[in-house]
Structure formats: structure tokens, C-alpha cells
Amino acid sequence: MPVTKTAKRALRGSRRKEAKNSMIKKSLEIALRMARRTKKEADVKKAVSLADMASKKDVIHKNRASRIKSSLSKI
Secondary structure (H helix, E strand, O other): HHHHHHHHHHHHHHHHHOOOOHHHHHHHHHHHHHHHOOOEEEEEEEEHHHHHHHHHOOOOHHHHHHHHHHHHOOO
8 A cells, every 4th residue: 555645646546547447448348349249330430439539548559449440340
């Protein structure tokens, strides 16, 4: 556990960021599953949009987002 005041503050911040990043990842995974299962245009667009957003916020790497978008475009 952190000892100094600054380390405690940093731990709080990193826990908040971790929670937000995991929510973004989870919603992306769910959208990908739905897009691949239903193959509807709306679901594919939503998944592509979430991949772009996750890439922009550095939750996933930009090349991974490109791979996701490429595989979804084949659908």
C-alpha cells in the first residue's frame, strides 16, 4: 500500500482510470460479439465506432483497432 500522500492520490486516480478503461473494453467486446453474430450494418457501425474511440483514448493500440475494423468490413 502507498505510504506518502502523493502515492495515495496516484492510486486513487489509477483505480478510476482502470475502471473507466475496463468499461470501454467490455463495451467494445460486447459490440464485437453482437456485430459478428447478427451481421447487421448498425451493429457493425457501432463496433467500428467503439474501436475508434478506444483507440483514441489509448485503451487499445491503434493497429488493433485497424485489425478490428478490417475484419468487420469483410462482414
